[in-house]
Amino acid sequence: MRRALILVALVGCTQYAHKATHNAPPIVNLDAPPPRETGDPNAFTPGEQPGTETLAVFVMPNILIGTGRWNNGKAIGETGMSVRFERVVDNGARYLNDSTFAVTVGTAFVQFTENRPTVYGGTFVELNYRFLMGVVPADVGMGVAVYPGASAPAIGEDLSAAIGGQLSVRLPLFQLRARYMTETGFEIVAGYELPIPFFFRRSR
Amino acid sequence: MPVRVLVLVLLGACVVTRPPELGERPRWILVGPAAYAAGCAQADAFVRKSGKTGLGLTLRVRSIASCTFAVTASRIVFGRRAIAAGAIGPLDLPGRSQRYAWLPIKFDNDEMWNDGRDDATIELDVAVAGTAATWKFPVHQQ
Numbered sequence: 243m244r245r246a247l248i249l250v251a252l253v254g255c256t257q258y259a260h261k262a263t264h265n266a267p268p269i270v271n272l273d274a275p276p277p278r279e280t281g282d283p284n285a286f287t288p289g290e291q292p293g294t295e296t297l298a299v300f301v302m303p304n305i306l307i308g309t310g311r312w313n314n315g316k317a318i319g320e321t322g323m324s325v326r327f328e329r330v331v332d333n334g335a336r337y338l339n340d341s342t343f344a345v346t347v348g349t350a351f352v353q354f355t356e357n358r359p360t361v362y363g364g365t366f367v368e369l370n371y372r373f374l375m376g377v378v379p380a381d382v383g384m385g386v387a388v389y390p391g392a393s394a395p396a397i398g399e400d401l402s403a404a405i406g407g408q409l410s411v412r413l414p415l416f417q418l419r420a421r422y423m424t425e426t427g428f429e430i431v432a433g434y435e436l437p438i439p440f441f442f443r444r445s446r
Numbered sequence: 447m448p449v450r451v452l453v454l455v456l457l458g459a460c461v462v463t464r465p466p467e468l469g470e471r472p473r474w475i476l477v478g479p480a481a482y483a484a485g486c487a488q489a490d491a492f493v494r495k496s497g498k499t500g501l502g503l504t505l506r507v508r509s510i511a512s513c514t515f516a517v518t519a520s521r522i523v524f525g526r527r528a529i530a531a532g533a534i535g536p537l538d539l540p541g542r543s544q545r546y547a548w549l550p551i552k553f554d555n556d557e558m559w560n561d562g563r564d565d566a567t568i569e570l571d572v573a574v575a576g577t578a579a580t581w582k583f584p585v586h587q588q
Contacts, residue, residue, distance in 0.1 A: 261463070265560065266470075271495075288468060441459070441460070443464050
């Protein structure tokens, strides 16, 4: 039912899905001959479907607001993009597991606040675990973040590069992220994140 | 569960690549008729199974007089690489008779398919009434 729903609803995409031929031969049992031999030169015993390996890639643009980036008590905003990778191996019915580990990398293209120049934001890599809360997928992540150094001559200040750790929580269309950075301490942001999934499927 | 699926759909999910359906999957076929005749026996080979672990041949052996037929060794040859397969013990063929024998040719066919090695030759060392010879025929995977 779920697969049929996906196929119907994604008809535009599935029609143009490229056929992946990696590991294409089917499963076959060569230990026994066909059950009935007739001598027909064209007779053939088909194999079985070998199952599917799916790499789900989520492209996730986001807009976040929060505080703590510069310890000035003012709100900050940032917009960026994350890419998340999940792997599913099964008999071909599932596109996603109900719970699974994943890896996410991301960066903020701009980070801005009042009375400071806009700078490039942090870049991170996270290990995530997604699970279901009822029917709602939730995700927790932990990883490492890096801020590049930046020159801010307008306010006579150079921003040092910094490294730190981060924790994140994601619900559909929502992200909450906390960081502790070596130069600036704690920061927290939350906001809108749009996960756009792409499925790369091939034979096991 | 449909709720989650609908959420994905609304977000613009896209299937970029898909595995083949069963009918789209490759299989080994004979390039031409694989017939053999020597002495008191005539034989034909048919590919009956094909998949990840190799292919399976049915040998149909007919005698024109009382005869024995055996496959003492077999192999599939990809260029310079030969992969040994099994043997078939002597088949007794009294008078004008017909028998079928099953010969699995086992190898890592995922490896061959992924490497694009889709042409091979099957070589059977046969003994017809004790006389040895080699029966060769080409196969192709498509």
